[in-house]
Amino acid sequence: MEQTDTPPPDGAPLLRARNLVKRYQGRTVVDHISFTVQRGECFGLLGPNGAGKTTTLRMIVGLTPADGGELTLFGLPMHPEQRAARQRMGVVSQEDNLDTDLGVAENLRIYGRYFGLPGALIEERLERLLRFAQLSDRAGQAVGTLSGGMRRRLVLARSLVADPELVVLDEPTTGLDPQARHLIWQRLRTLRDDGVTLLLTTHYMDEAARLCDRLLVMDHGAILDLGTPRELIARHVEPEVVEITGQGDPPDPATLGNPDGRQERMGDTLYCYTRDAAPLMERLSRRPDLAVLMRPANLEDVFLKLTGRELRD
Amino acid sequence: MPRFLPRPTLGFIQIVRRHFLVWRKTSAASLVGNLGEPLLYLTGMGYGLGRFVGDIGSLPYLVFVAAGILSASSMNTATFEALYGGFTRMTRQNTYHAMLATPLGVADVVLGEVVWAAVKSLFAGLAIFLVGTLLGAFPGPQAWLALPVVFLAGLVFGGIGMVVTAISPGYDFFLYYFTLVSTPMFLFCGVFYPVASLPEGVQTLVAALPLTHVVALIRPLGSGTPPEDVMVHLGALLLFALTAYPIAVLLIKRRIIV
Numbered sequence: 001m002e003q004t005d006t007p008p009p010d011g012a013p014l015l016r017a018r019n020l021v022k023r024y025q026g027r028t029v030v031d032h033i034s035f036t037v038q039r040g041e042c043f044g045l046l047g048p049n050g051a052g053k054t055t056t057l058r059m060i061v062g063l064t065p066a067d068g069g070e071l072t073l074f075g076l077p078m079h080p081e082q083r084a085a086r087q088r089m090g091v092v093s094q095e096d097n098l099d100t101d102l103g104v105a106e107n108l109r110i111y112g113r114y115f116g117l118p119g120a121l122i123e124e125r126l127e128r129l130l131r132f133a134q135l136s137d138r139a140g141q142a143v144g145t146l147s148g149g150m151r152r153r154l155v156l157a158r159s160l161v162a163d164p165e166l167v168v169l170d171e172p173t174t175g176l177d178p179q180a181r182h183l184i185w186q187r188l189r190t191l192r193d194d195g196v197t198l199l200l201t202t203h204y205m206d207e208a209a210r211l212c213d214r215l216l217v218m219d220h221g222a223i224l225d226l227g228t229p230r231e232l233i234a235r236h237v238e239p240e241v242v243e244i245t246g247q248g249d250p251p252d253p254a255t256l257g258n259p260d261g262r263q264e265r266m267g268d269t270l271y272c273y274t275r276d277a278a279p280l281m282e283r284l285s286r287r288p289d290l291a292v293l294m295r296p297a298n299l300e301d302v303f304l305k306l307t308g309r310e311l312r313d
Numbered sequence: 314m315p316r317f318l319p320r321p322t323l324g325f326i327q328i329v330r331r332h333f334l335v336w337r338k339t340s341a342a343s344l345v346g347n348l349g350e351p352l353l354y355l356t357g358m359g360y361g362l363g364r365f366v367g368d369i370g371s372l373p374y375l376v377f378v379a380a381g382i383l384s385a386s387s388m389n390t391a392t393f394e395a396l397y398g399g400f401t402r403m404t405r406q407n408t409y410h411a412m413l414a415t416p417l418g419v420a421d422v423v424l425g426e427v428v429w430a431a432v433k434s435l436f437a438g439l440a441i442f443l444v445g446t447l448l449g450a451f452p453g454p455q456a457w458l459a460l461p462v463v464f465l466a467g468l469v470f471g472g473i474g475m476v477v478t479a480i481s482p483g484y485d486f487f488l489y490y491f492t493l494v495s496t497p498m499f500l501f502c503g504v505f506y507p508v509a510s511l512p513e514g515v516q517t518l519v520a521a522l523p524l525t526h527v528v529a530l531i532r533p534l535g536s537g538t539p540p541e542d543v544m545v546h547l548g549a550l551l552l553f554a555l556t557a558y559p560i561a562v563l564l565i566k567r568r569i570i571v
Contacts, residue, residue: 024571061414064571080570081319083416091414097407101335110334113327114415162415 012075014039014166014197015060021068022055022221029055031221032069039165042188042198044212046205046299048307052221053201054094057170060199061091074165087115090159094170096151098143104154105130105139108161115162125161132187133157149180156187167191169200173207185210205299215299217306224306229299237301238262238273242280243293245269266304273297318559319566321420328412328425329432332398336433347440354382355441355448358505369507372536379450380532381504383441383459387466388524390437391430392495395474396487399426403478409569419566423475427558430471431464438463445535453537462534465550466527472557473523479564498524503532523553 013036022030030052037043045053058064059071062080071078073085099107108129112122130136133153138146146154152172159167172188173181188211192198202208208215209229217224217232225232233239238261245268261274272280277294284292336343359375366374402408412422438460445451451459477490501511502524508516519525526546533540540546 063410063413063569080566081418083322083418086414087416093410093414095407095410097411099331099408099411100406101338102331106334110327110331111411111415113330114324114412114417116324116327116416159414 013037014074015199016072017056017060017069018071019069020056020059020066020071022052022059022064023067029221030059030066033216033218033221033223034069035216035223035226037166037197037199039197040192040195041213042192042200042211044208044215045199045201045218046203046208046212046215046303047201047218048203051219051307053218054170055221056218057168057199057201061089061168062086087162088164089166089168090162090164092152092155092159092167092169092172094174096155098151098154098158100143102143103139104135104141104143104146107143107154108158111158112161117162122161125163129157129160132160132190134183147180149176149183152176152180152184153187156184160191164196166197166199169198171201171203173202173204181207205303209299217303219307225302232302233297233299235302236305237297238275239297240274240277241295241297241301242272242274242277242284243269243295244272244284245291246289264304271301273301319418319420319562321424322418324417325421325424325428328417328422329429332425332429333432343436344440347437348444351382351386351441351444355379355445355450358382359448359450371538375448375450376452376536377532378505379441379445379448380459380535381528383438383445383463383535384466384502384524384528384531385499385504386437386441387434387463387527388470388495388498390434391467391470392474392490394430394433395426395471396478396481396490397484398430399475399478400481400484400487402426403565403569409565413569419570420562423558423562423565426475427468427471427561430474431467434467434470435460435464451535453535456535456537459531459534462527462530462550465547465554466523468554469523469527469550469557472554472561475561476557476564479561479568498522503528523550526550 015037017036018034019032020030020034021028021032033056045056047053055064059066060073060078062078062082062085065080073082074088076082076085078085099110102110105126108126109122112125113119127136130139133150133156135150135154135157138150143151143154156172169188173184176184185207188198198211200211212229214226214228215232216226225235227235261272261280264271264273274280281292281294284290355375355378358378363374363378368374369377409422413419442451442457442460446456477487481487501515501519502508502522503519504524508519508525511519526549530540530543530546
């Protein structure tokens with residue numbers, strides 16, 4: 001598949017993965033993937049559960065040794081003993097690994113020490129980080145008293161304690177309510193505007209569309225496509241979508257007539273992809289028994305087309 | 314990909330500091346335990362049992378058993394910290410994963426745990442030393458020299474404990490270690506009676522256990538007699554410590570860097 005991955009003229013990429021492989025018990029979880037992340041961009045790994053996103057991320061942060069291929073970060077070969085690269089990155093892991101034996105501010109303070117930062121510098125950054133995480137009034141509280149959104153913001157603030165060039169986030173908003181997600185997104189955009197490179201995994205299309213400059217869609221350990229959200233939509237799906245939901249079974253596509261388009265069924269809904277939805281909508285106006293929604297194609301359509309519609313667990 | 318034995322950095326000190334900070338939050342309870350327990354043991358065993366036992370060699374039983382209790386405490390304290398503390402941080406709290414997302418490596422994390430286990434042994438040892446000194450159980454002028462040995466013992470048992478933690482599927486697994494290793498050492502390595510009173514074959518076996526060498530150093534130091542074969546005992550303890558640590562590093566690495 002054609003992949004647009006041309007580096008911009010300025011300098012070497014911040015991250016380069018070439019033919020990266022990871023196997024667990026003979027099963028290939030990451031299957032020869034290659035991509036680069038440019039300085040200052042927000043790069044997303046998009047894929048269903050079990051696609052190999054988290055394993056890829058673990059290799060990037062050095063928590064998992066690769067079984068093959070090359071991985072360079074900041075021009076350094078990345079592996080679990082590569083301390084110099086980890087000094088320059090922050091990690092927001094999927095599992096919540098805040099130090100529950102410590103308070104909110106202590107979590108930041110102690111984490112800063114792990115990076116070898118002098119105490120005075122940590123104290124100087126502490127207030128700003130707490131404000132960034134909207135936790136200033138909770139500095140002295142125990143981690144256990146925080147809500148899910150607060151905990152995630154604290155993990156994000158913690159990843160920033162050593163002023164990283166790259167922040168790696170594994171499903172940063174999974175499990176959060178809409179308000180909490182929007183706050184995290186807004187914070188991530190602030191970081192990107194400040195020139196911090198972001199690398200995140202997600203299976204939320206709205207998250208990918210809102211945040212990511214470029215997306216890598218992967219499944220079964222392999223890359224399906226790579227590009228900007230707009231490129232991916234243009235490449236894989238027709239620009240307009242009509243969603244039709246009938247009472248009981250969805251209607252038979254043949255009776256609707258969508259000559260230039262393509263239909264897909266998921267659950268009780270029929271998705272009609274087309275270049276021009278007007279004729280179809282015209283015909284559907286005579287079918288008051290059907291619930292009809294017309295919308296522009298989005299990443300979710302790309303995602304479902306590329307990764308299929310069967311259920312993943 | 315390099316697969317050499319990872320080497321620690323001074324970053325391990327930050328891990329010890331982290332553990333110390335957490336310990337300080339509950340230090341009141343710890344101090345009650347650290348001071349209260351030796352007081353109970355020394356009075357109960359030293360005075361109670363001592364009345365029937367009388368002197369062992371030239372030592373009153375209180376003096377004899379105080380050195381044993383100091384030795385056993387250095388083992389138990391470090392063992393508990395490395396097993397329950399270490400395992401909780403490695404699994405339930407994911408503390409190691411958080412640490413490993415920083416420049417710290419597995420070698421630092423394990424060294425931090427082992428040194429912290431030894432520091433806790435030293436805290437417990439200091440409490441015993443204090444209580445024992447007030448009771449007259451550590452009469453020798455050089456008795457305080459037992460404390461560096463307590464620290465070394467903490468490194469030994471902390472290291473062995475981290476090996477056990479690395480291979481434990483769960484908390485229940487620790488019972489094997491306690492029943493098969495820790496408790497036998499507690500009962501046969503000279504804590505309550507001289508190793509010399511055991512049958513000869515058993516003595517040889519017991520000489521291969523680290524606690525025997527801890528007791529062999531701490532008892533003379535604590536009671537004011539010159540210790541014998543210092544280099545042998547120190548050498549044995551160093552060997553245990555320097556063997557257990559890299560094994561623990563490799564096993565923990567194999568468990569979490571996957």
